[in-house]
Amino acid sequence: MIVFGCDHGGVELKNFLLDRLRSKGLDVYDHGTHGKDSVDYPDYARSVCRSVVAGDADRGVLVCTSGIGMSIIANKFPGVRAALVQDLDGARSSREHNDANVLVLSGAKTDPLLAQQIIEVWLTTPFAGGRHQRRVDKITQTERDLGIRLAPETKKE
Numbered sequence: 001m002i003v004f005g006c007d008h009g010g011v012e013l014k015n016f017l018l019d020r021l022r023s024k025g026l027d028v029y030d031h032g033t034h035g036k037d038s039v040d041y042p043d044y045a046r047s048v049c050r051s052v053v054a055g056d057a058d059r060g061v062l063v064c065t066s067g068i069g070m071s072i073i074a075n076k077f078p079g080v081r082a083a084l085v086q087d088l089d090g091a092r093s094s095r096e097h098n099d100a101n102v103l104v105l106s107g108a109k110t111d112p113l114l115a116q117q118i119i120e121v122w123l124t125t126p127f128a129g130g131r132h133q134r135r136v137d138k139i140t141q142t143e144r145d146l147g148i149r150l151a152p153e154t155k156k157e
Contacts, residue, residue: 002123003057005031005044007070010063010107013115017061020116029057042073049077052101060102061119067106074102078143081136086110091118095125097132 002021006014011033021028031047033039041064048060060080062070067084074082082102083094086109094100103122105115127133 001027001029001057003029003031003048003051003060004063005048005060005070006033006063006107007039007041007044007065008033008036009065010070010105011036013105013107013110013112014061014063016112017063017115017119021119041069045070045073049074049080049082049102053077053079058101059123061105062102063105063107065106065108067104067109071104074104078148079140081139085118085122087114088117088121091121092125095122096128097135099127099132099136 004014004018014030018028018030029051031044031051033044041062045062048057048062051057052060060074060082062074062082064070071082071084074080080102081098081100082104083090083098083100084104084106085091085094086106091103094103100122103119105118110118
């Protein structure tokens with residue numbers, strides 16, 4: 001399963017991509033947002049990243065106006081390797097070299113047809129392993145060394 005999340009600046013691109021992936025029969029889930037009213041992107045990034053880290057989803061896709069905010073919050077989650085991608089080479093290398101499990105796109109700067117190509121490359125490119133596995137392992141070890149753990153979800157009052 002591929003989980004999606006966006007803020008108000010990414011809703012149009014997210015909806016376009018969801019339609020394209022669903023038409024290909026892919027299993028996708030939409031964590032929102034669903035409208036153009038202003039929302040806080042960390043809320044949607046949290047939902048997507050928790051699904052990826054918990055193993056409920058194979059990969060995640062986040063979209064906000066620039067992609068920067070979503071990238072920042074997503075990479076706070078241990079086990080998430082989020083990549084802000086702007087072209088096909090970035091899509092390929094983020095998977096092949098970094099085993100990225102969350103794709104981040106800019107809703108304002110990414111043409112929908114390019115975004116469709118980016119996600120297709122990103123979903124079909126395998127992780128190369130080898131010397132790249134050693135580097136990904138060092139990311140994981142750094143998370144452990146820093147004592148970074150996924151905190152349990154707390155209820156809002």
